[in-house]
Amino acid sequence: MPRLVMKFGGTSVADLDRIRNVARHVEREVKAGYDVAVVVSAMAGKTNELVAWCREASMIHDAREYDAVVASGEQVTAGLLAIVLQSIGIPARSWQGWQIPIETSGAHGSARILGIDGSKISAHFEERREVAVVAGFQGVHAPTGRIATLGRGGSDTSAVALAAALEAERCDIYTDVDGVYTTDPRIVSKAKRLDKVSYEEMLEMASLGAKVLQVRSVELAMLYGVKTYVRSSFDDPTDPKPGTLICDEEDIVEQQTVTGIAYSKDEAQITLRRVADTPGVAASIFVPLADAAINVDMIIQVVSRDHATTDITFTVPAGDYARARTLLEELQPKIGYESLEGATDVVKVSAIGVGMRSHAGVAAKAFKALADKGVNIRAITTSEIKFSMLIDAAYTELAVRTLHSLYGLDAA
Amino acid sequence: MPRLVMKFGGTSVADLDRIRNVARHVEREVKAGYDVAVVVSAMAGKTNELVAWCREASMIHDAREYDAVVASGEQVTAGLLAIVLQSIGIPARSWQGWQIPIETSGAHGSARILGIDGSKISAHFEERREVAVVAGFQGVHAPTGRIATLGRGGSDTSAVALAAALEAERCDIYTDVDGVYTTDPRIVSKAKRLDKVSYEEMLEMASLGAKVLQVRSVELAMLYGVKTYVRSSFDDPTDPKPGTLICDEEDIVEQQTVTGIAYSKDEAQITLRRVADTPGVAASIFVPLADAAINVDMIIQVVSRDHATTDITFTVPAGDYARARTLLEELQPKIGYESLEGATDVVKVSAIGVGMRSHAGVAAKAFKALADKGVNIRAITTSEIKFSMLIDAAYTELAVRTLHSLYGLDAA
Structure with a gap:
């Protein structure tokens, strides 16, 4: 049987x-x-x-x-x-x-x-x-x-x-x-x-x-x-x-470029301002977080105009936010950043589809569409079959609806 | 330890x-x-x-x-x-x-x-x-x-x-x-x-x-x-x-004749009237009850005046009463009794004490004391260290108190 x-x-x-x-x-x-x-x-x-x-x-x-x-x-x-x-x-x-x-x-x-x-x-x-x-x-x-x-x-x-x-x-x-x-x-x-x-x-x-x-x-x-x-x-x-x-x-049989749009409110953003732009500085931040079992997701590093310091932004699960902040504040002398900024009113919106593998420019379309609607993108990560954008939580529904339409997912 | x-x-x-x-x-x-x-x-x-x-x-x-x-x-x-x-x-x-x-x-x-x-x-x-x-x-x-x-x-x-x-x-x-x-x-x-x-x-x-x-x-x-x-x-x-x-x-060390008085309301009485007084009649009643896993406790057999029939009284757990009645009614032709009488408003009062082994007449005192208070005893069973009496439920408290005093158990 x-x-x-x-x-x-x-x-x-x-x-x-x-x-x-x-x-x-x-x-x-x-x-x-x-x-x-x-x-x-x-x-x-x-x-x-x-x-x-x-x-x-x-x-x-x-x-x-x-x-x-x-x-x-x-x-x-x-x-x-x-x-x-x-x-x-x-x-x-x-x-x-x-x-x-x-x-x-x-x-x-x-x-x-x-x-x-x-x-x-x-x-x-x-x-x-x-x-x-x-x-x-x-x-x-x-x-x-x-x-x-x-x-x-x-x-x-x-x-x-x-x-x-x-x-x-x-x-x-x-x-x-x-x-x-x-x-x-x-x-x-x-x-x-x-x-x-x-x-x-x-x-x-x-x-x-x-x-x-x-x-x-x-x-x-x-x-x-x-x-x-x-x-x-x-x-x-x-x-x-x-x-x-x-x-x-x-x-x-019928594969779409984008299959679905997901969003997660379980995100928090941390930005370290004016971190010394020296070798090993990333490790001094992310190794202690990993040791504390805090999962870092998106990471962006922006070199500042003086070329001597850099701003580092990343996301952690909302539930680990307070713990991550405390840990980084304790490490401030060691890491040597100027200030720490955090935000919990952020959301991660993602588009997923195996079709992205064979289609170029799928994500770029999204960046433009969201910009047209006035949605500011704080961070981006991509993989072979998905891309994610961190945005202000207030824009969640607008962003999800925009992407859903953009990739032809709306029901007739 | x-x-x-x-x-x-x-x-x-x-x-x-x-x-x-x-x-x-x-x-x-x-x-x-x-x-x-x-x-x-x-x-x-x-x-x-x-x-x-x-x-x-x-x-x-x-x-x-x-x-x-x-x-x-x-x-x-x-x-x-x-x-x-x-x-x-x-x-x-x-x-x-x-x-x-x-x-x-x-x-x-x-x-x-x-x-x-x-x-x-x-x-x-x-x-x-x-x-x-x-x-x-x-x-x-x-x-x-x-x-x-x-x-x-x-x-x-x-x-x-x-x-x-x-x-x-x-x-x-x-x-x-x-x-x-x-x-x-x-x-x-x-x-x-x-x-x-x-x-x-x-x-x-x-x-x-x-x-x-x-x-x-x-x-x-x-x-x-x-x-x-x-x-x-x-x-x-x-x-x-x-x-x-x-x-x-x-x-x-200090052993009492009677240690305690117990009572159980979980009793029901069944009486079969004018059962033929022939060998094997008891088996015809109690074997089917045993086969049905109904626990028979007290049994009294009274030979009637005509010496040809007998009345048989016994008790079963109250929870098995209805089942026992139905079973015996079905067996009426085989057992050959004239009528079946039942009572569920009965209680079993017992006196327990290992001292009874070495003291004669312990139970007899109880029968007399209860008779003096007008309590009718429907059935009696005894063992080495206890005796039990089946009485009308209405007399429960009276009987328990009488026995408790009789055997010197009342606290000073």
Whole structure:
């Protein structure tokens, strides 16, 4: 029998009515002839409740204990869905991470999946066509035998990794939207659902702010070639609508130059004025930031008129802004800059498309279009298949709409 | 280091404030020099929530899935208590049943503990004096690797079994009362806390309606000679008050004839009128009831005046009453009785004491005292260390108070 992995997030299993709806989606695929593994998240709100208790227990807490507490949420959903499936005549059983096992690293709270043993689930498929209901977001760290969680959104990763281990035909990610859009439909009403998007593009979109899939799950899907289908859990289970298939570039016939426009508000800008323009000065700034695990993204260096000093601008995640500022202020005597300026009311707008590889001047068009609308670009980064611009947050919607139209993405 | 097992029930860990209070009790024992294993229940109300979800999922549900869902409650408490202990500087880690492992039978929902491997916890005691916080009420069924629960109240059993496996000096059961009383203080204001009670007496008390400990846990304590101490979790952790020690009869110097008066409302009476007085008739009644797993307790047979028929009266648990009635009505043609009468407004009042072994006429005094107060006794059973009387429920308090005074149990 061909195999299918289906994944349902927290809002899709928020209560028993929603879980019954999930069971009907599973039933449809079982009847279509698939052996099915379903990966589930905790019921919406449950993870937050468990996290709040851990914080109430102690603001500083052992990540291993946090994991033991928080992983219970998925365990509950898996058992409940197995019960509901059985009640409609579908053989099913729940699996916790340690029972499969899903082996992870020991980085509790943000563990990585090291390997999944698909043999037990496969045996149950073959012996009795039993649906495997798998608790997402968790595994076991083998050397200690303790439960480790993958961090928020980790259930997507669980699903894709399980699909790879089971050699599933596809991994269907059911979510509260019906697919991947050319941009955020809340900003651009003419945004279109994409039928297909390549792994590379999806990876950029996820990294650049599109929240539909977790970055790590897209990386895994690309690495193992898992066809991943994003679709809505709110459809009628007997008549589901199409979603977005994430697949190899070669499987996409009609390739656009630009596939989507993403934006991320999770940015902060730091500018160091009049830094001594000497060899090693960049290292004196960026090595300490890297050591503090602060991810620097865009970097611009502008040589000042006196040719002896330079201004250096770069971006860090908004959550690391305060920490980065404090660190650089402490290092001021060592780096030797004159002043530090920061801004958090900035946004990064990006255009993504594998077609950029073969088309020159794609980004240049954007710079001109935005300039025409009076949008000031603070920084730019580019890669083979995307370019990003840092702008004032107030211009976010204008910039996104301008680019969406510019690259012909508006729906007819 | 001597070892101690401490067990805290649902009301003792109902919220983070209560869990912090538990941590202070643990801290006191650690400072007193014990290596401590703490067994915890789910936070009060949590098990009911999880059970309600299972029922909402399906009224008929797979007991293995029910166990996977319900066992999560204790896991959460164990993790939270470990976090709180660490926050006050006490090394601690949580253990789920499968991690120890606590091996159980495959009777999901009411599994029996088959064995506990204390070696891992012992190693942590020896290496780092780390408190083991153990999720009660659960274990793992080794052949399937699935979580099995021991049924309601099973955390007491977890604690006593763990104390046996770890060769603990004592097992302290913290509860919402401060010990075992001569009778229910809500009925008899002069009821006294017992300093000590023998395993045999406690077993009878638990079986006969005293709810302070689960029967199975007392059986285990007796079997393995685990000194079990019932005490209050609501005491000031720095100044705890005495409780009741359950121990060998030999360890109790001043033995009373009667130690306690118990009562149970969980009784129903069935009388079959004019049953043919022929060999095998008793079997025709009680074998089918036994096959239906209905526990028959008291049995009285009264030969009628015509010497050809007999009236048979017996009791069953109130929860099995309807089922027993239906079964016997179906069997009427085969048994051949004339009529069936039932009563659920009955109560079983019992007096327990190992001193009865060496004192004659203990029960006879009770029959006379109750007759003097106009209490009609419907049925009587006796054993070596207890006797029980079935009476009308309306006389419960009167009978309990009469017996409590009669055997000199009233506090001065």
